[in-house]
Amino acid sequence: MNPENAPAPSSPAPLSIQGDRLYRSLAALGEIGSYVDPHTGLTGVCRLALTAADGAGRRHVVAEMRAAGLEVTVDRIGNVFGRRAGRDDALAPVMMGSHIDSVATAGRFDGCLGVLGAIEVVRTLNDAGRTTRRPVVAAFFTEEEGARFGTDMLGSAVATGRIPLADAYAIRDRHGRTVREELEAIAFVGERSELLEPPHAYLECHVEQGPVLRAAGLDLGVVTGVQAICWHEVTIVGKSAHAGTTPMSLRADAGVAAARINLKLRELVASGRFGAELRATMGVIAPHPGLINVVPGRVTCSVDVRNPDDAILARAEAEVVAFYDEVAKLEGVSITHRRTARTPFVPFAERLRALITAAAAARGLSHEPIVSGAGHDAQELARACPAGMIFVPGEHDGISHNPRELSTSAQCENGVNVLLDTLLSLADE
Amino acid sequence: MNPENAPAPSSPAPLSIQGDRLYRSLAALGEIGSYVDPHTGLTGVCRLALTAADGAGRRHVVAEMRAAGLEVTVDRIGNVFGRRAGRDDALAPVMMGSHIDSVATAGRFDGCLGVLGAIEVVRTLNDAGRTTRRPVVAAFFTEEEGARFGTDMLGSAVATGRIPLADAYAIRDRHGRTVREELEAIAFVGERSELLEPPHAYLECHVEQGPVLRAAGLDLGVVTGVQAICWHEVTIVGKSAHAGTTPMSLRADAGVAAARINLKLRELVASGRFGAELRATMGVIAPHPGLINVVPGRVTCSVDVRNPDDAILARAEAEVVAFYDEVAKLEGVSITHRRTARTPFVPFAERLRALITAAAAARGLSHEPIVSGAGHDAQELARACPAGMIFVPGEHDGISHNPRELSTSAQCENGVNVLLDTLLSLADE
Numbered sequence: 001m002n003p004e005n006a007p008a009p010s011s012p013a014p015l016s017i018q019g020d021r022l023y024r025s026l027a028a029l030g031e032i033g034s035y036v037d038p039h040t041g042l043t044g045v046c047r048l049a050l051t052a053a054d055g056a057g058r059r060h061v062v063a064e065m066r067a068a069g070l071e072v073t074v075d076r077i078g079n080v081f082g083r084r085a086g087r088d089d090a091l092a093p094v095m096m097g098s099h100i101d102s103v104a105t106a107g108r109f110d111g112c113l114g115v116l117g118a119i120e121v122v123r124t125l126n127d128a129g130r131t132t133r134r135p136v137v138a139a140f141f142t143e144e145e146g147a148r149f150g151t152d153m154l155g156s157a158v159a160t161g162r163i164p165l166a167d168a169y170a171i172r173d174r175h176g177r178t179v180r181e182e183l184e185a186i187a188f189v190g191e192r193s194e195l196l197e198p199p200h201a202y203l204e205c206h207v208e209q210g211p212v213l214r215a216a217g218l219d220l221g222v223v224t225g226v227q228a229i230c231w232h233e234v235t236i237v238g239k240s241a242h243a244g245t246t247p248m249s250l251r252a253d254a255g256v257a258a259a260r261i262n263l264k265l266r267e268l269v270a271s272g273r274f275g276a277e278l279r280a281t282m283g284v285i286a287p288h289p290g291l292i293n294v295v296p297g298r299v300t301c302s303v304d305v306r307n308p309d310d311a312i313l314a315r316a317e318a319e320v321v322a323f324y325d326e327v328a329k330l331e332g333v334s335i336t337h338r339r340t341a342r343t344p345f346v347p348f349a350e351r352l353r354a355l356i357t358a359a360a361a362a363r364g365l366s367h368e369p370i371v372s373g374a375g376h377d378a379q380e381l382a383r384a385c386p387a388g389m390i391f392v393p394g395e396h397d398g399i400s401h402n403p404r405e406l407s408t409s410a411q412c413e414n415g416v417n418v419l420l421d422t423l424l425s426l427a428d429e
Numbered sequence: 430m431n432p433e434n435a436p437a438p439s440s441p442a443p444l445s446i447q448g449d450r451l452y453r454s455l456a457a458l459g460e461i462g463s464y465v466d467p468h469t470g471l472t473g474v475c476r477l478a479l480t481a482a483d484g485a486g487r488r489h490v491v492a493e494m495r496a497a498g499l500e501v502t503v504d505r506i507g508n509v510f511g512r513r514a515g516r517d518d519a520l521a522p523v524m525m526g527s528h529i530d531s532v533a534t535a536g537r538f539d540g541c542l543g544v545l546g547a548i549e550v551v552r553t554l555n556d557a558g559r560t561t562r563r564p565v566v567a568a569f570f571t572e573e574e575g576a577r578f579g580t581d582m583l584g585s586a587v588a589t590g591r592i593p594l595a596d597a598y599a600i601r602d603r604h605g606r607t608v609r610e611e612l613e614a615i616a617f618v619g620e621r622s623e624l625l626e627p628p629h630a631y632l633e634c635h636v637e638q639g640p641v642l643r644a645a646g647l648d649l650g651v652v653t654g655v656q657a658i659c660w661h662e663v664t665i666v667g668k669s670a671h672a673g674t675t676p677m678s679l680r681a682d683a684g685v686a687a688a689r690i691n692l693k694l695r696e697l698v699a700s701g702r703f704g705a706e707l708r709a710t711m712g713v714i715a716p717h718p719g720l721i722n723v724v725p726g727r728v729t730c731s732v733d734v735r736n737p738d739d740a741i742l743a744r745a746e747a748e749v750v751a752f753y754d755e756v757a758k759l760e761g762v763s764i765t766h767r768r769t770a771r772t773p774f775v776p777f778a779e780r781l782r783a784l785i786t787a788a789a790a791a792r793g794l795s796h797e798p799i800v801s802g803a804g805h806d807a808q809e810l811a812r813a814c815p816a817g818m819i820f821v822p823g824e825h826d827g828i829s830h831n832p833r834e835l836s837t838s839a840q841c842e843n844g845v846n847v848l849l850d851t852l853l854s855l856a857d858e
Contacts, residue, residue, distance in 0.1 A: 103720055145722070146722065241829070248695075255712070259688035259711075284721055292662075293576070293710075298468065398674065401670060
């Protein structure tokens with residue numbers, strides 16, 4: 001018998017996290033940047049990246065990390081790492097993480113589950129007096145959402161070399177403030193190099209942000225990869241004119257052109273020509289001057305198209321771009337677009353998927369492979385090391401980016417227990 | 430021979446205004462609130478009602494009135510009246526006027542031509558030492574555009590009793606500031622009663638704000654009336670959700686619903702079912718939260734529909750309202766609307782139209798009857814006294830509410846000369 005494969009002389013008892021403690025920590029972070037929606041009365045979260053609320057959230061999580069005994073460092077793009085020493089402390093660590101920034105109308109789970117789940121895993125190791133062979137790191141990354149500065153996964157993209165630090169620093173929000181200025185304003189420009197030394201592996205537990213797991217009655221999803229994403233910032237220039245007098249034949253209505261593009265996105269999906277998994281959305285529509293009695297002379301709008309298959313996404317994008325030209329001719333406007341994001345399908349490591357699947361099975365949790373519809377930091381980390389994701393189901397059809405976002409305490413506990421099991425497998429390698 | 434019909438012993442020589450002086454005064458007022466459009470490089474005007482720029486414009490025009498010897502009074506809604514005494518000074522005056530507030534992206538002529546034209550008429554009378562039998566008043570009215578507080582012809586509607594003063598005072602702009610507060614901020618709450626004593630007649634010279642006169646090569650238009658107008662503020666409530674994950678079947682996209690309404694407006698006009706004169710516009714489109722990766726859960730948008738025929742407008746409005754219900758079902762959203770304006774076709778006095786027509790003919794100016802596509806203070810004054818309007822053609826297809834708005838010095842001069850002639854006929858009655 002090869003001694004490498006022999007059971008350790010004193011094989012430690014199986015560990016489990018404290019679901020209540022995890023859920024309380026999600027509630028506590030959810031208080032920071034919370035607001036009451038005036039229309040629904042629901043409490044949501046607005047912690048747009050590098051705002052004062054994000055700064056407060058960051059300080060809260062750093063305090064939680066330190067309370068769990070982690071050594072905290074911050075890199076030059078504001079990514080935060082809490083490190084727990086390993087027995088062979090010079091080995092590359094196993095990293096767990098996600099993000100705590102949010103869209104303007106968020107719930108408490110998106111991102112936070114992965115960060116607070118990682119800290120809960122550390123607390124569980126502490127409680128059990130368990131030291132892993134490799135160091136363990138709990139991390140959170142800057143501006144994952146892209147909701148403030150327009151580039152999502154910004155922090156993890158800088159950490160893994162896709163976006164140079166100087167480029168990231170220079171990005172401005174819609175008020176003209178730069179990432180650099182706003183990092184300084186909340187005092188999160190760290191001294192650690194922005195270029196991450198490759199971890200041994202990266203694990204992220206996240207809410208599904210979709211309805212699939214809940215509808216299928218599954219306990220969790222083993223994520224196979226992240227679908228391809230394409231973002232356009234579209235500028236339509238027509239001619240502003242008096243709404244009461246200008247004959248329709250003389251109009252160049254940028255708002256009508258935007259409406260046609262929006263309905264084209266809908267039609268692309270409804271046609272079924274791109275399969276059942278195409279997503280297409282116009283989230284931003286900003287007409288100028290935006291007055292009731294003036295034909296909009298200019299509209300800035302956004303196009304977000306996603307598909308698990310790169311080739312299908314490329315075909316859909318080409319059709320959208322061709323349609324810009326068609327609408328420009330039809331409405332007598334000019335239409336230009338800037339591609340603000342284009343990421344291919346990112347597959348996760350087979351080996352990590354197998355470990356996650358085995359852990360779920362060992363705990364008797366029902367699970368299926370699933371493609372991620374949203375972008376995640378794990379897709380950036382996948383450039384640096386083997387990466388894997390665990391999805392937790394969501395109530396209310398898995399709604400996310402919305403105050404109604406909800407995963408139950410049991411759902412969160414299942415996901416983070418599998419995170420713990422997978423981490424233990426990897427950290428003792 | 431009836432002595433009433435005999436020529437006056439010393440029949441005064443025919444008068445004409447100074448076109449250069451008028452045009453210079455338009456340029457001077459156009460400097461106040463001017464801005465350079467960053468996209469086109471053109472200089473426009475932004476003097477939204479009761480802003481600091483409007484206050485500065487008002488003080489400038491009051492100074493011009495005083496320099497022309499007019500006695501200036503201000504009423505409680507901020508309407509300004511400059512009075513020139515008549516020989517029988519107790520008789521009801523003949524009033525000329527318009528407005529100097531503007532939309533956010535205006536030119537120099539809309540409204541200002543009627544106000545500065547009235548002052549130029551007074552200067553012409555002064556230069557000739559001519560005293561009319563009736564007093565003459567040059568006036569400008571508050572918030573004609575409705576571009577800031579959402580109710581157009583506000584000042585003239587209060588002056589003629591359609592809108593109670595207290596209601597007008599309580600109207601708020603989108604930042605929550607009331608008309609009353611903003612009138613006080615620019616010190617234009619006057620002491621004169623807001624209820625106007627009926628003038629003998631009201632005359633308004635205005636740019637056409639449309640292409641008809643210019644395309645037909647006419648010198649001016651004799652306005653038969655103002656077309657009927659209907660405004661809706663539409664609120665669409667869907668469900669904000671993650672753009673990357675939420676299947677289309679689970680979406681309630683308020684932005685898509687707004688796009689369908691916008692294209693319905695276009696279709697109503699294009700169908701020809703409501704004749705050739707229907708105008709329909711969506712000028713405001715405000716999605717919430719307005720982020721690239723969030724399906725809009727809520728949109729506020731505007732609908733502006735106009736037609737010279739009340740019955741046709743009513744049919745068009747009914748079809749739009751029925752369509753709201755159709756879209757609400759189709760997209761799974763709720764749609765409510767508030768009618769923020771609904772004015773019927775307002776005909777102008779036959780007698781004033783005849784006087785304007787005769788004056789134009791006597792000066793050898795080509796002219797035709799024309800329906801106004803835009804709302805004007807004259808339609809409010811028409812409730813108090815006989816009212817009439819003279820339209821001046823505009824270059825660039827008569828574009829208005831746009832920095833490219835342009836009437837030439839000769840076009841303006843022709844219109845104000847006919848204003849002068851018509852005033853003289855009425856003021857000696």
